[in-house]
Amino acid sequence: MKDSPYEENVSAPPEKTGAIKKFNPWQMLGWLLVTQVMVAFVGRSIAPLGVFIGSSLSLTNTQIGMLPAALFLGQIAASIPSGLLVDRIGSRALLLQLSLCLGLSFIVATMTSSFILLLLILVIGGIGYGSMHPTSNLGILHWFETRSRGTAMGIKQMGVTAGSALAAIILVPLAASFGWRPVVFGASLLLVAIGLVSFLRFQDGPGFKKTKKGEKKETGKAFLKMTKNRTLLALSSGAIGLTIAQTSLNTYVIIYANQVLGISIALAAALLVIAEVGGSIGRIGWGMISDRLFNGNRMIILMMTALISSIAAVCIALFKPGVPFLFLAIVIFFFGLGCSGFNGLWMNAATEIVPPKQAGLSSGFSLSVGSxxxxIGPPLFGFIVDMTGSFTLGWYILAVILILTAMLYLRIHFTLKKEGATEHA
Known part of the structure; x- marks a missing residue:
């Protein structure tokens, strides 16, 4: 028996009619994926380029951690409003708007030497970055049926880790040669161009309809209802633990490998790529496993991602200079597989536990909590490093947080199983 309520609340997209017939769901997913890759390529470049930005502006580890934190603070600010907006006007219109917001903000960021001003600009850019999640989530919800939605969401979410990996592969060596400013400037221009093309080619799914005026009054009630949805709140709270680990790993793995383990900057950047490859595989693989082997059960798989990540964090804490690169790469891969591979499952669960017309708001709400x-993660991790002069305690703290997260998801699983048994009694 299925121990999840997801299937009951999510309907398949209606039959395609009229002009919409000529569009293929997987083609639409392709445009969402391309845009997601570019949004992550620019937005998440802050983490791998942190070592160069820190050197340029003479920043501490804590301040370097505040750079991605500022981006994600903007994401939090945008997640609920963008979720409301996409429910009303659709995904297509927002693809261009969010690309312009993020791209133009980062272009301006390359022109400042003030740390405070840079943080403010990154917050604005984060508004565009954070809007991508509800926008793409709603697009997938209306283009794909339940049986393939987990796989589609995983593919789309793979764009986040793929974009981050490309930033490490392409932007880090370019920044080492030419500086971070011209590199970010060029990447931002490319994002704006891709956003325009996606806007012209993408179409909202057959199940989407713009919110009518009379329906807008229900939005406030729907939001209040979500704040009382204990399953959604627990799901989102668990995401906090995994995102703490994810952003701490992405922000400091290059610095840790280079400055503590004595690895060259090129190989250190390769470790971030390996982590993101693991995350990319996880975002597709975990979704497929959940869909095909666990009948859409998201919580058990989320628990597994947290446990895998906690073990990897302990291993990293035990590393010493001279550790074989292959062993280091394997551990980093599994760390990324867990803490960077869970997002697709998270977004699926957030959209599936509410009615389809509230999917954008639900994913935005969950994103605002989980983000x-x-x-918190990168600045806190950096502060621990600055205070102790070592990365070891930081990795151990991440491991404890991840174990607690796994326990939370296990509890949600049994709660849903119990509720399902009661409903079918």
Missing amino acids: WGMV
């Missing part, structure tokens, strides 16, 4: 881990 606090991205704001």
Whole structure:
């Protein structure tokens, strides 16, 4: 028996009619994926380029951690409003708007030497970055049926880790040669161009209809209802633990490998790529496993991602200079597989536990809660390093947080199983 309520609340997209017939769901997913890759390529470049920005502006580890935190603070600010907006006007219109917001903000960021001003600009850019999640989530919800939605969401979410990996592969060596400013400037221009093309080619799914005026009055009630949805709150709270680990790993793995383990900057950047490859595989693989082997059960798989990440964090804490690169790469891969591979499952669960017309708001709400881990994690990890002069305690703290997260998801699983048994009694 299925121990999840997801299937009951999510309907398949209606039959395609009229002009919409000529569009293929997987083609639409392709445009969402391309845009997601570019949004992550620019937005998440802050983490791998942190070592160069820190050197340029003479920043501490804590301040370097505040850079991605500022981006994700903007994401939090945008997640609920963008969720409301996409429910009303659709995904297509927002694809261009969010690309312009993020791209133009980062272009301006390359022109400042003030740390405070840079943080403010990154917050604005984060508004565009954070809007991508509800926008793409709603697009997938209306283009794909339940049986393939987990896989589609995983593919789309793979764009986040793919974009981050490309930033490490392409932007880090370019920044080492030419500086971070011209590199970010060029990447931002490319994002704006891709956003325009996606706007012209993408179409909202057959199940989407713009919110009518009379329906807008229900939005406030729907939001209040979500704040009382204990399953959604627990799901989102667990995401805080995983996002703390994810952003801490992405922000400091290059610095840790280079400055503590004595690895060259090129190989250190390769470790971030390996982590993001693991995350990319996880975002597709975990979704497929959940869909095909666990009948859409998201919580058990989320628990597994947290446990895998906790074990990897302990291993990293035990590393010493001279550790074989292959062993280091394997551990980093599994760390990324867990803490960077869970997002697709998270977004699926957030959209599936509410009625389809509230999917954008639900994913935005969950994102606004879970993203606090991205704001808290990097500065806190950096502060621990600055205070102790070592990365070891930081990795151990991440492991403890991840174990607690796994326990939370296990509890949600049994709660849903119990509720399902009661409903079918």
